[in-house]
Amino acid sequence: MVDLNEYRESVQQIKQYAAEHNVSEAQTSEIFRACFRQLEAKYSKKYSNRLKTSLKFAFLFFLISIVLLRLCNQKWINDVFIRISQNSIYPALYVLRKLAIPIVSLYPSLSELYDEWCLIENPYFYINDIDCWPCTMVYSVPDLTGHNISRSFNIDIPYTRAENNTKVKMEDLVDVYWSNQDIFDQDARRISSNNETFKTIYDIMRNRLDLYPTDSLTTHISWKINRMRPNRILRRLFPKPVETPNWWSQGMEKYIFIDESASPSYLLPNPECSNIVIRCVAGARLIKMTPSSECIQHCRSLTILLSTGHTLWYNWWYWRPVSLPVYNATDLSIGYLTSFC
Known part of the structure; x- marks a missing residue:
């Protein structure tokens, strides 16, 4: 964070140095203005580049979201995704259960994390287009x-x-x-x-x-x-x-x-x-x-x-x-x- 007192002291020292070396007040002010113009140009360009990059990412994210939404409306893509995900759920759970057994055996208290008494079954759960x-x-x-x-x-x-x-x-x-x-x-x-x-x-x-x-x-x-x-x-x-x-x-x-x-x-x-x-x-x-x-x-x-x-x-x-x-x-x-x- 900038210390204003330190900033004031530095400005006073610069003015005093300019007066001791016969630099007029107008020249000193012009030097300050030139420095501020350089800083403004430097940081405005930096912020402008950041803004352009952010806008590009936002536009790309928006475009990908639209494409995904359109793809999700395609029934065959939705069916393929569900088929792949459903077929991988049980094997993944089986592997996870096998990996967890030795850990839970060493630390039985971890099994308390599996307690679901606070959860309520969703009474409105319904699957559309289920094959009966x-x-x-x-x-x-x-x-x-x-x-x-x-x-x-x-x-x-x-x-x-x-x-x-x-x-x-x-x-x-x-x-x-x-x-x-x-x-x-x-x-x-x-x-x-x-x-x-x-x-x-x-x-x-x-x-x-x-x-x-x-x-x-x-x-x-x-x-x-x-x-x-x-x-x-x-x-x-x-x-x-x-x-x-x-x-x-x-x-x-x-x-x-x-x-x-x-x-x-x-x-x-x-x-x-x-x-x-x-x-x-x-x-x-x-x-x-x-x-x-x-x-x-x-x-x-x-x-x-x-x-x-x-x-x-x-x-x-x-x-x-x-x-x-x-x-x-x-x-x-x-x-x-x-x-x-």
Whole structure:
């Protein structure tokens, strides 16, 4: 920053020097004016060049923006871009997940950054011009127990499998919780429920619904687990589904649903990956396969009974399943939902 006092002193010294060497006041003023003209010419040219450069960049940016907007309106270019980006999302996420595993293992606290409880799902999310052909020809949900899923199989068609060796009772969940209470209370404490008595996972394990059912039998509990340590522990009870395609990568989000026999209907969540597997490990629930809002005009709704030891596979791009109570059911129902990319 310029010091005006120093500037004044320098001007006085120049005037004094001019007077001592017989330079008139008019000549001294002319010398000052000549210096100012040189400075003005120098800096005005510099600022002019900067202004011209800025205007060129602004015009170029404006021109590129217009070209991109025109290109985006071309349907074939938009389709190519979407196809390329969609095909690269899952491989990129798979590589990123593989790279993150050793880092998160060394620093488990980093998994807290993945917590999304503050986010709200956009209820107005809608895809224009989605191709609904995977669900248009679905008239029933087939049982594909024992069938291998190849790459040529249309995995967007919903189907079921029998996995009778994956039955889990409430007491199994309770035992796992009390054996690892510190981890669950720290990394997977929060739940959502229509019963105000249950606010944390500790409340569920302390007031067991299998031993102390409510009078109305309508309690629904949704337990979301999206951190590494509790996921590894629960993997003992809920292993990876049998015959899962080896090119699928499992998502981090897991859900456990605990429902009393008269628990009301609720919409199954949409996790990060679109290929969903929901496993019934205790009791039974009716699953109504409702087409997504984009495909509801082209596809029909279906209802299946998901009983103990069976899994349902579907894609949430085309289906928005609803869980319903089974008529005359008496047992507590436990479901496990995971996703694959």
